[in-house]
Amino acid sequence: MRAFATLLERLAFTPARNAKLRILRHYLDQTPDPDRGFALAALTGDLKLRTVTPGLLRGLMVERVDEQLFALSYDFVGDLAETIALLWETDQDEDVPLTQAVALLSDTGKAGLPVAIAGMLDRLGPSQRLAFLKLATGNMRIGLSARMARIALADMGAPDLAQIEEIWHGLTPPYQPLFDWIAGGARPEQAAKAPFRPVMLSTPVDLDQLQAFDPGDYVAEWKWDGIRVQAINDGGVRRLYSRTGEDIGASFPDVIEALNFDGAVDGELLVRRGEDVAVFGDLQKRLGRKQVGRTMLDSHPASLRVYDLMIWQGRDLRDRPLTQRRGILEKADFGSDRIDVSPLLDFATWDDLAALRADPPAAVIEGVMIKRRDSAYVGGRPRGPWFKWKRDPQVVDAVLLYAQRGHGKRSGFYSDFTFGLWDADQLVPVGKAYFGFTDEELRELDRFVRNNTIERFGPVRSVAPKLVLEVAFEGLNASGRHKAGVAMRFPRISRIRWDKPAVEADHLSTLKAMIA
Amino acid sequence: MRADQILHPTPAGLYCPPGDFYIDPIRPVPRALITHGHGDHARSGHGAVMATRQTLEIMAIRYGEDFAGQRQAAEGPVRVGDATVSFHPAGHILGSAQIAVQPDHGPKIVVSGDYCRHPNPVSDPYEPVPCDIFVTEATFGLPVFKHPDPAGEMARLLASMAEFPERHHLIGAYALGKAQRLIMLARAAGIDGPIAIHGALQRLCDYHVDQGIDLGPLIPATAKQVDAQLVIAPPSAFASAWVQRFKDPVIGFASGWMAVRARARQRGVELPLVISDHVDWPQVTRTITELAPSEVWITHGTEDGLMRWCELQGIPARPLRLVGYEDEPE
Numbered sequence: 001m002r003a004f005a006t007l008l009e010r011l012a013f014t015p016a017r018n019a020k021l022r023i024l025r026h027y028l029d030q031t032p033d034p035d036r037g038f039a040l041a042a043l044t045g046d047l048k049l050r051t052v053t054p055g056l057l058r059g060l061m062v063e064r065v066d067e068q069l070f071a072l073s074y075d076f077v078g079d080l081a082e083t084i085a086l087l088w089e090t091d092q093d094e095d096v097p098l099t100q101a102v103a104l105l106s107d108t109g110k111a112g113l114p115v116a117i118a119g120m121l122d123r124l125g126p127s128q129r130l131a132f133l134k135l136a137t138g139n140m141r142i143g144l145s146a147r148m149a150r151i152a153l154a155d156m157g158a159p160d161l162a163q164i165e166e167i168w169h170g171l172t173p174p175y176q177p178l179f180d181w182i183a184g185g186a187r188p189e190q191a192a193k194a195p196f197r198p199v200m201l202s203t204p205v206d207l208d209q210l211q212a213f214d215p216g217d218y219v220a221e222w223k224w225d226g227i228r229v230q231a232i233n234d235g236g237v238r239r240l241y242s243r244t245g246e247d248i249g250a251s252f253p254d255v256i257e258a259l260n261f262d263g264a265v266d267g268e269l270l271v272r273r274g275e276d277v278a279v280f281g282d283l284q285k286r287l288g289r290k291q292v293g294r295t296m297l298d299s300h301p302a303s304l305r306v307y308d309l310m311i312w313q314g315r316d317l318r319d320r321p322l323t324q325r326r327g328i329l330e331k332a333d334f335g336s337d338r339i340d341v342s343p344l345l346d347f348a349t350w351d352d353l354a355a356l357r358a359d360p361p362a363a364v365i366e367g368v369m370i371k372r373r374d375s376a377y378v379g380g381r382p383r384g385p386w387f388k389w390k391r392d393p394q395v396v397d398a399v400l401l402y403a404q405r406g407h408g409k410r411s412g413f414y415s416d417f418t419f420g421l422w423d424a425d426q427l428v429p430v431g432k433a434y435f436g437f438t439d440e441e442l443r444e445l446d447r448f449v450r451n452n453t454i455e456r457f458g459p460v461r462s463v464a465p466k467l468v469l470e471v472a473f474e475g476l477n478a479s480g481r482h483k484a485g486v487a488m489r490f491p492r493i494s495r496i497r498w499d500k501p502a503v504e505a506d507h508l509s510t511l512k513a514m515i516a
Numbered sequence: 517m518r519a520d521q522i523l524h525p526t527p528a529g530l531y532c533p534p535g536d537f538y539i540d541p542i543r544p545v546p547r548a549l550i551t552h553g554h555g556d557h558a559r560s561g562h563g564a565v566m567a568t569r570q571t572l573e574i575m576a577i578r579y580g581e582d583f584a585g586q587r588q589a590a591e592g593p594v595r596v597g598d599a600t601v602s603f604h605p606a607g608h609i610l611g612s613a614q615i616a617v618q619p620d621h622g623p624k625i626v627v628s629g630d631y632c633r634h635p636n637p638v639s640d641p642y643e644p645v646p647c648d649i650f651v652t653e654a655t656f657g658l659p660v661f662k663h664p665d666p667a668g669e670m671a672r673l674l675a676s677m678a679e680f681p682e683r684h685h686l687i688g689a690y691a692l693g694k695a696q697r698l699i700m701l702a703r704a705a706g707i708d709g710p711i712a713i714h715g716a717l718q719r720l721c722d723y724h725v726d727q728g729i730d731l732g733p734l735i736p737a738t739a740k741q742v743d744a745q746l747v748i749a750p751p752s753a754f755a756s757a758w759v760q761r762f763k764d765p766v767i768g769f770a771s772g773w774m775a776v777r778a779r780a781r782q783r784g785v786e787l788p789l790v791i792s793d794h795v796d797w798p799q800v801t802r803t804i805t806e807l808a809p810s811e812v813w814i815t816h817g818t819e820d821g822l823m824r825w826c827e828l829q830g831i832p833a834r835p836l837r838l839v840g841y842e843d844e845p846e
Binding site: 010012015019026066069076078405408409411412446450459 | 658661675679680686756757759762763764767777778780784785786787788821825828
């Protein structure tokens with residue numbers, strides 16, 4: 001578990017994604033089975049262990065440390081598991097296999113747990129103690145998604161990301177068949193029903209680039225601002241996956257219940273009330289919930305708008321041209337009013353399509369999708385067969401208020417910018433952006449921040465409110481958590497308005513009026 | 517004479533009436549005894565200063581030759597007014613000392629200043645000085661602080677340097693003491709090649725070399741291109757544009773505070789190294805147990821924890837609540 005403890009610590013302090021991947025990759029290379037499989041499952045939250053309560057841990061400390069010294073220590077450290085890991089008295093520092101710790105936490109009965117945990121802590125050095133306690137409390141907070149874990153695995157051997165994603169949901173920790181496959185062994189049998197299949201993605205395009213193509217070779221449909229999903233009913237096993245293969249079914253029991261078909265379909269998850277498709281903010285309220293209450297199900301009903309068929313009634317359609325798949329889709333009976341088909345748009349020229357895109361019938365439409373009629377369904381992001389042509393971003397002119405120092409390649413540069421809009425005679429912070437500018441612009445912004453600092457708060461500086469930034473974004477949500485009452489999606493700095501005085505920046509009321 | 521007539525806190529610092537001197541005063545005073553050269557203990561502008569020869573030389577480097585009206589190197593027991601004082605190694609940084617104050621009548625008081633009992637190649641080892649009243653710091657005065665073996669911390673640095681060979685490793689370390697200790701630890705860990713140092717470290721590193729501490733090859737980290745993977749700089753440098761010459765560096769920090777994750781996160785550190793020049797909890801409690809003073813005075817730090825421990829041991833203790841000292845200078 002020493003290597004696992006080091007891994008947790010490195011991941012917790014490493015902000016950059018690629019650096020995290022390298023650390024994980026090295027760990028997986030150097031750690032034997034089954035420890036590495038259990039580590040992977042612990043990081044991605046797929047390890048189901050007995051949950052140890054804070055009360056149990058506090059109980060252990062009462063017997064060992066003066067209550068007042070414990071309280072002072074906890075107050076200083078601020079984290080219970082960390083406090084206990086630091087306070088625990090032992091001179092042992094055994095390298096206990098992670099597998100042993102996992103076995104202890106899955107096999108020990110409730111009554112024996114305090115003694116077993118204390119016995120394990122007695123054998124471990126401080127960093128291993130922390131790792132063990134984090135494992136026991138199920139509170140890793142590493143910021144490592146299951147997808148990142150799969151990317152690291154794909155980096156290790158021949159199977160690529162799409163192949164790993166395809167079998168992932170049939171596997172359980174410690175993933176021995178997967179590691180065998182990566183090491184050159186046989187591909188694991190797909191045992192599980194309703195596996196995730198790699199999703200076909202599109203590339204961005206604009207009107208100029210489209211001129212090279214014949215519009216007659218393509219169909220087009222609205223690009224819905226929901227969540228891309230893969231919905232499956234495989235012999236009664238129902239699944240709803242995000243496009244990165246996360247199983248999100250638990251948050252959408254209403255959609256799961258509606259999957260009364262036999263197949264795997266590709267579509268958009270939306271909140272829909274009758275014919276009205278709600279804005280993304282409404283869908284977001286349904287996301288990430290382990291349980292959804294009746295009230296929420298009634299007020300924010302989810303539905304599925306299908307645009308493609310991957311498997312239908314026992315046949316794999318992915319090799320067939322889009323027009324054939326579309327023909328079957330349009331005749332399909334989904335047996336639920338929660339499921340409908342995304343309609344095709346009527347256009348003869350790219351200018352026709354541009355006109356449609358410029359004036360969509362609903363605010364929840366964020367552009368158009370353009371797909372080659374003869375395209376097979378190919379996982380990944382092939383260049384050419386599918387395009388997305390998004391609507392132009394919305395922009396506001398905001399005033400730079402705060403800047404924070406970045407990490408990694410941006411070490412030493414003020415690169416995270418908080419900006420605000422006028423509300424009467426005050427500037428109210430409305431958002432934060434950390435991309436959209438060139439390296440040269442970053443240097444200029446950094447210089448501006450250093451020369452116009454008013455106050456410092458650790459890595460953050462407040463700056464004189466005089467630089468106007470044009471901020472582009474992809475829509476707005478009403479937000480109770482933001483002071484301004486609105487939250488931008490994907491805000492980025494599209495232009496630096498060195499020429500514009502701050503008094504001419506936009507007002508908060510202008511932004512609020514843009515909410516769909 | 518009662519203990520608090522021999523030594524007591526005043527706004528200018530700890531004052532000794534029989535000797536008419538202050539120890540580590542934070543304001544200019546006629547007569548000052550200085551434990552060590554860190555900026556919060558050794559300030560310029562006093563009338564007369566007594567300290568170890570090395571502390572006086574360090575003060576001259578930092579503040580200029582005219583940092584005080586008069587200076588006197590401490591050697592052996594010396595009469596100052598109606599008290600006898602002596603300086604003893606504290607194990608904290610080069611030249612650091614504890615100051616023992618023996619009045620003609622009354623208890624002997626040892627002011628330990630900042631002290632450390634880990635082996636430290638840049639400082640004479642701490643020497644226990646028997647006394648009636650022991651004045652201690654409590655920078656790390658909670659039982660959560662058990663400084664790990666620095667060799668283990670260096671192993672983590674080396675592992676990161678091997679894992680990211682293309683990235684500079686910029687380690688923040690206080691310019692006096694910590695930086696040189698870090699360099700010596702890196703040498704002991706097998707880093708033989710050039711180590712780059714920020715300009716603010718140059719003169720103090722030169723001084724350590726003069727004093728016979730072989731820091732090995734050092735190159736300035738001021739050039740556009742820095743040809744050393746390991747770079748040591750004072751923490752203040754990380755907020756300056758100096759950092760921008762490094763493309764995608766790993767930022768580390770060497771401090772006892774790095775043992776607490778929230779502290780490391782607040783600083784935005786990617787590689788926290790738990791290396792301290794202060795006593796940790798086991799050392800401070802062991803020291804008090806060994807010296808068995810009749811009373812303990814606590815100068816600065818997290819004194820509540822140490823106060824509680826003294827209470828549990830039945831040792832009378834009181835906090836002096838001296839202001840002006842930093843926890844661990846950053």
